[in-house]
Amino acid sequence: MTDISKPFLRALRGERIDPPPVWLMRQAGRYLPEYRAVREQAGGFLNLCYDPVKAAEVTLQPLRRFGFDAAILFSDILVIPHAMGQDVRFEAGEGPRLKPIRDAGGLAGLSLNGIHDSLDPIYGTVERVAEVLPDGTALIGFAGAPWTVATYMVEGCGSRDYPNAKGWALGDPDGFQELIDLLVQATSAYLIRQVEAGAEALQLFDTWAGVLPKHAFERFSAQPIIEIAKRVKAVHTHIPIIAFPRGAAIYLPELARAPEIDGIGIDYATDPDWAAREIQPYATVQGNFDPILLMAGGEELERRTRSIVNALSGGPHIFNLGHGILPKTPIEHVERLLKAVRG
Amino acid sequence: MTDISKPFLRALRGERIDPPPVWLMRQAGRYLPEYRAVREQAGGFLNLCYDPVKAAEVTLQPLRRFGFDAAILFSDILVIPHAMGQDVRFEAGEGPRLKPIRDAGGLAGLSLNGIHDSLDPIYGTVERVAEVLPDGTALIGFAGAPWTVATYMVEGCGSRDYPNAKGWALGDPDGFQELIDLLVQATSAYLIRQVEAGAEALQLFDTWAGVLPKHAFERFSAQPIIEIAKRVKAVHTHIPIIAFPRGAAIYLPELARAPEIDGIGIDYATDPDWAAREIQPYATVQGNFDPILLMAGGEELERRTRSIVNALSGGPHIFNLGHGILPKTPIEHVERLLKAVRG
Numbered sequence: 001m002t003d004i005s006k007p008f009l010r011a012l013r014g015e016r017i018d019p020p021p022v023w024l025m026r027q028a029g030r031y032l033p034e035y036r037a038v039r040e041q042a043g044g045f046l047n048l049c050y051d052p053v054k055a056a057e058v059t060l061q062p063l064r065r066f067g068f069d070a071a072i073l074f075s076d077i078l079v080i081p082h083a084m085g086q087d088v089r090f091e092a093g094e095g096p097r098l099k100p101i102r103d104a105g106g107l108a109g110l111s112l113n114g115i116h117d118s119l120d121p122i123y124g125t126v127e128r129v130a131e132v133l134p135d136g137t138a139l140i141g142f143a144g145a146p147w148t149v150a151t152y153m154v155e156g157c158g159s160r161d162y163p164n165a166k167g168w169a170l171g172d173p174d175g176f177q178e179l180i181d182l183l184v185q186a187t188s189a190y191l192i193r194q195v196e197a198g199a200e201a202l203q204l205f206d207t208w209a210g211v212l213p214k215h216a217f218e219r220f221s222a223q224p225i226i227e228i229a230k231r232v233k234a235v236h237t238h239i240p241i242i243a244f245p246r247g248a249a250i251y252l253p254e255l256a257r258a259p260e261i262d263g264i265g266i267d268y269a270t271d272p273d274w275a276a277r278e279i280q281p282y283a284t285v286q287g288n289f290d291p292i293l294l295m296a297g298g299e300e301l302e303r304r305t306r307s308i309v310n311a312l313s314g315g316p317h318i319f320n321l322g323h324g325i326l327p328k329t330p331i332e333h334v335e336r337l338l339k340a341v342r343g
Numbered sequence: 344m345t346d347i348s349k350p351f352l353r354a355l356r357g358e359r360i361d362p363p364p365v366w367l368m369r370q371a372g373r374y375l376p377e378y379r380a381v382r383e384q385a386g387g388f389l390n391l392c393y394d395p396v397k398a399a400e401v402t403l404q405p406l407r408r409f410g411f412d413a414a415i416l417f418s419d420i421l422v423i424p425h426a427m428g429q430d431v432r433f434e435a436g437e438g439p440r441l442k443p444i445r446d447a448g449g450l451a452g453l454s455l456n457g458i459h460d461s462l463d464p465i466y467g468t469v470e471r472v473a474e475v476l477p478d479g480t481a482l483i484g485f486a487g488a489p490w491t492v493a494t495y496m497v498e499g500c501g502s503r504d505y506p507n508a509k510g511w512a513l514g515d516p517d518g519f520q521e522l523i524d525l526l527v528q529a530t531s532a533y534l535i536r537q538v539e540a541g542a543e544a545l546q547l548f549d550t551w552a553g554v555l556p557k558h559a560f561e562r563f564s565a566q567p568i569i570e571i572a573k574r575v576k577a578v579h580t581h582i583p584i585i586a587f588p589r590g591a592a593i594y595l596p597e598l599a600r601a602p603e604i605d606g607i608g609i610d611y612a613t614d615p616d617w618a619a620r621e622i623q624p625y626a627t628v629q630g631n632f633d634p635i636l637l638m639a640g641g642e643e644l645e646r647r648t649r650s651i652v653n654a655l656s657g658g659p660h661i662f663n664l665g666h667g668i669l670p671k672t673p674i675e676h677v678e679r680l681l682k683a684v685r686g
Contacts (some may be wrong), residue, residue, distance in 0.1 A: 166633070166639075170643060171641040171643055171645075173643065209614060212612060213612060213633050213665075214615070214616070214617075217649075247612070249592060250592045250593055250614060268556050269554060269556060269557075269560070271594070273557070273595060274593055288556075290513055292509040292510050293509075293510075293513040295506070296515075298515060300513060300514055301514075304556070324554075
């Protein structure tokens with residue numbers, strides 16, 4: 001079913017492509033008026049994630065406007081704790097609110113039974129998008145990596161330093177491992193089903209990986225990501241998998257060497273020349289353009305685009321941002337970025 | 344005047360010392376009841392910074408309790424914008440609030456004339472502490488590095504992603520350079536006077552260096568730090584200088600090679616084994632212990648302390664945290680940490 005002539009998938013298989021395929025993290029999002037219109041109709045944010053018709057529509061919107069080389073499933077990383085039975089809400093303008101889990105007692109309230117009942121609408125979104133995907137465009141499924149999902153489950157909200165999640169992970173690593181193990185199981189099952197529904201590549205977002213000391217990064221970020229990739233590939237051998245542990249630059253070369261990892265996302269603070277030397281020999285490199293520069297614009301927009309494309313032109317490269325596109329980004333800046341990448 | 348037999352200063356001059364000298368970032372702070380008592384008397388936070396008697400007292404408090412190898416001047420990085428004429432306030436429980444500067448017009452309101460009038464009480468604090476410093480203990484002066492100070496000046500408050508400061512720095516780098524140049528001048532003059540008042544080493548905190556792309560890190564974090572170090576050393580040739588650009592791990596080895604930089608602070612996310620290989624050959628390494636583990640405690644506290652000490656035992660090392668001590672840290676945990684370092 002998968003068309004391996006798609007540039008995005010070819011790049012993930014290690015091919016150098018000129019110009020590089022391009023998509024943008026959060027490309028389906030608030031900077032698009034057509035997204036805001038659907039979001040308003042949907043009511044709450046989770047309603048939108050669980051509505052396959054509307055979620056498929058917003059997944060496809062940026063493709064129509066910009067012709068990106070990949071679509072990414074519109075969903076949220078917190079559907080996993082929600083499916084496991086944790087109370088998850090999105091308050092307007094405030095971000096997620098969860099009933100925090102702080103210890104083994106809290107874990108007892110989570111269950112892996114029946115997660116697919118809750119996640120079924122997401123698979124429906126993947127199916128709908130896969131059916132109408134433009135030729136040459138790939139469909140990416142995704143999930144949050146266990147560490148990042150765990151930070152929300154433990155803190156109960158976004159946080160700057162994750163005192164509770166890190167306190168648990170660093171102070172009682174064996175206890176915290178139980179939460180991570182549950183997330184590895186749930187996330188693997190979730191991603192396997194996304195592939196069955198039509199996802200052609202998978203990305204694991206570990207947005208808060210950068211706050212972990214080395215030993216904890218290895219145990220709670222890298223190892224769970226690799227374990228999930230192994231479990232998914234045990235079922236779907238050829239599915240390419242991108243890992244994006246943000247803020248963890250010096251630890252990426254080792255992760256890139258894991259045979260289960262096909263691509264590595266690099267954030268805006270990671271030197272693309274360094275990534276070309278240290279990561280590209282082992283994995284496709286994706287990312288790096290600073291979303292704040294995309295919002296700010298100016299001549300630097302074209303200059304920095306060229307600089308990233310040049311730095312990574314010697315190996316497999318997927319052009320992307322170093323973090324999600326910001327809601328106030330002017331649409332013309334996205335058009336200029338694409339023109340600068342594609343020439 | 345400076346006693347070069349002090350372990351902290353010997354380590355900064357490149358000597359391997361066993362056990363390593365130790366101090367903790369924010370060691371004068373809210374986790375100490377004696378600090379909270381003085382802070383309450385002082386009224387606002389800036390009042391405390393500008394009161395040499397009280398600021399000297401809180402600088403000395405952690406030495407009395409723990410016998411650290413260094414004291415660090417109690418002050419705040421925002422005294423520099425304040426001295427340059429920007430409106431700076433600290434609202435209780437909310438952190439700093441500044442009248443934001445967003446463009447060249449805002450820069451016109453800043454002045455370098457008379458900064459020492461405003462900063463004079465800080466020099467008074469340094470003098471008082473230097474007079475009564477215990478034998479063998481060194482006194483560290485400090486300032487914020489230009490990039491981090493600029494983020495507060497532009498955003499007007501703490502921020503997560505620094506959209507305005509980064510937007511200016513990335514979108515209009517030549518315009519932003521004017522703000523950085525002003526900060527280089529003010530900060531150099533400020534640190535020169537701290538040395539004259541009795542500071543025996545200096546630390547430049549670049550807490551938000553980690554959000555910059557490589558080219559911007561070089562221009563707005565590393566280069567200004569090196570320029571300040573050059574200017575200070577042009578007057579005080581032998582003063583050791585520690586740079587702490589947090590979250591910028593892969594860029595640290597290059598900074599460590601700058602001859603003006605004697606020590607490099609590493610945050611909790613930077614692998615100490617990597618730092619031993621990549622930084623220690625060029626500069627003394629300081630830092631790394633996770634303040635959240637210090638707060639959490641457990642047997643991991645001793646295990647991770649030993650692991651850091653071992654990793655860095657082959658070269659010059661100053662034991663410290665990877666970020667400031669947290670207000671809820673139990674005092675017994677600090678005692679255990681010191682015992683684990685000193686054996």
